[in-house]
Amino acid sequence: MRIIQILRDAGHTAYFAGGCVRDQLLGIQPLDYDIATDAQPKTVQKLFPRCQMVGAAFGVALVRLGGHAIEVATFRREEGYSDRRRPDRVVFTNAREDAQRRDFTVNGLFADPLTIDPETNHDRVIDYVGGIDDLNNQCLRAIGEPDERFGEDYLRMLRAVRFTARLDFHLEPRTAASVRSLAKYLGQISRERIGSEVLAMLAHPRRAHAVTLLEELRLDGPVLNEDHLEPAQTTAPLNNLPHNPQPPVTLAAWWLTRQRIPMQLDAIAPLCERHADDVADRWRKALCLSNTLETTLRATLKLVPRAAQWGNLRIAQRKRLLAEKAWPHTWTLLNAIDDTAATQPIADDLPTLTAQGVAPEPLVRGEDILEAGMRPGPEVGKLLEIAYDEQLEGRIHDHATAQAWIQAHVSTAQDPA
Numbered sequence: 582m583r584i585i586q587i588l589r590d591a592g593h594t595a596y597f598a599g600g601c602v603r604d605q606l607l608g609i610q611p612l613d614y615d616i617a618t619d620a621q622p623k624t625v626q627k628l629f630p631r632c633q634m635v636g637a638a639f640g641v642a643l644v645r646l647g648g649h650a651i652e653v654a655t656f657r658r659e660e661g662y663s664d665r666r667r668p669d670r671v672v673f674t675n676a677r678e679d680a681q682r683r684d685f686t687v688n689g690l691f692a693d694p695l696t697i698d699p700e701t702n703h704d705r706v707i708d709y710v711g712g713i714d715d716l717n718n719q720c721l722r723a724i725g726e727p728d729e730r731f732g733e734d735y736l737r738m739l740r741a742v743r744f745t746a747r748l749d750f751h752l753e754p755r756t757a758a759s760v761r762s763l764a765k766y767l768g769q770i771s772r773e774r775i776g777s778e779v780l781a782m783l784a785h786p787r788r789a790h791a792v793t794l795l796e797e798l799r800l801d802g803p804v805l806n807e808d809h810l811e812p813a814q815t816t817a818p819l820n821n822l823p824h825n826p827q828p829p830v831t832l833a834a835w836w837l838t839r840q841r842i843p844m845q846l847d848a849i850a851p852l853c854e855r856h857a858d859d860v861a862d863r864w865r866k867a868l869c870l871s872n873t874l875e876t877t878l879r880a881t882l883k884l885v886p887r888a889a890q891w892g893n894l895r896i897a898q899r900k901r902l903l904a905e906k907a908w909p910h911t912w913t914l915l916n917a918i919d920d921t922a923a924t925q926p927i928a929d930d931l932p933t934l935t936a937q938g939v940a941p942e943p944l945v946r947g948e949d950i951l952e953a954g955m956r957p958g959p960e961v962g963k964l965l966e967i968a969y970d971e972q973l974e975g976r977i978h979d980h981a982t983a984q985a986w987i988q989a990h991v992s993t994a995q996d997p998a
């Protein structure tokens with residue numbers, strides 16, 4: 582508001598613009614605030630000498646004030662989108678035209694925080710695009726001609742899905758039809774932008790709605806570089822995830838719903854076994870995932886078949902499974918598939934297995950075995966593994982039992998018989 586006041590005192594028009602107005606009207610705390618003004622970029626620079634021009638050509642300045650970084654953009658019209666992302670030319674103009682270049686009506690609103698609207702007793706809202714009606718009707722609608730809005734930036738098709746799902750809106754039929762007809766062009770935009778939109782929609786609690794929309798609008802194929810699938814009957818794993826799930830889990834849950842199999846551990850495990858490598862590799866490319874995310878996704882899926890074998894695992898094997906870095910992700914995923922018959926035995930064992938830690942410091946170390954007289958070589962490693970299993974099983978539990986075990990096993994191992 583101070584930034585707006587400074588611009589206003591200098592004789593300019595300045596409003597909050599876009600997403601922050603939408604969120605405020607919906608009673609959602611905005612994540613960030615953008616300001617739009619008729620002040621030319623040079624004037625903004627003069628009024629805020631320490632601002633940073635982040636998109637000088639587009640007239641955008643980053644103003645830091647009171648610990649916040651706020652984007653102040655000059656009202657603009659955009660012309661030509663030869664790269665389908667950025668305009669070829671920007672013409673500084675007025676608020677009305679600035680609203681019309683935006684993607685969706687609910688994103689095309691301005692608010693004047695320095696004037697209270699007597700009717701609503703809130704900040705005056707300036708609406709050139711019918712955004713307030715659409716907000717009230719929970720409708721996401723492209724501004725003007727949907728084909729043109731999406732043609733300017735195909736990423737807007739994914740934004741349509743993200744906002745519709747996140748706000749629990751419906752997608753206006755002409756806007757939806759346009760997405761469906763243009764979905765095949767999504768591949769023209771960068772995989773990085775696609776990936777970050779998809780991860781953002783999967784991070785939100787309404788992720789199942791987003792995934793269903795992606796499939797209904799035939800965006801799933803171009804997003805994942807896979808064949809299109811009709812929406813799944815059950816999106817259970819996506820719905821059942823806890824608050825703030827990690828990206829490897831949301832991705833794995835989406836992949837599971839795309840397998841179109843019963844959400845039972847026995848059915849899922851062989852698919853995870855067979856496809857973990859392949860899906861991690863393909864989705865890394867399609868969504869431009871980081872190496873860490875790819876590795877964790879793969880590891881999360883690979884632990885599923887091991888968990889499915891729980892009943893046949895010895896205590897040491899169970900502890901080793903629980904000590905795997907990706908186990909917390911796998912466990913979250915398993916709980917989300919909601920196959921209690923399969924997961925309850927694991928849940929029942931967890932308190933006992935984790936009581937003394939699943940990855941204790943080894944009580945038998947390499948030097949202990951060498952000191953006991955064994956020759957260096959691969960056999961030492963094998964023996965250490967066995968000793969660690971014995972420790973996990975509780976048969977080696979202190980210095981004395983470790984020493985006794987070494988004496989018994991080193992002499993046996995060296996015995997030519």
Ligand SMILES: Nc1ccn([C@@H]2O[C@H](COP(=O)(O)OP(=O)(O)OP(=O)(O)O)[C@@H](O)[C@H]2O)c(=O)n1
Pocket residue numbers: 598599600601612615682683684685688689734736737740
């Ligand atoms: N491809 C895009 C990206 C953004 N915008 C406009 O720029 C504003 C700010 O964009 P952004 O910060 O990406 O989105 P928000 O609407 O603020 O939503 P979020 O909550 O995701 O930040 C949007 O409201 C919209 O008016 C647009 O028209 N087309």
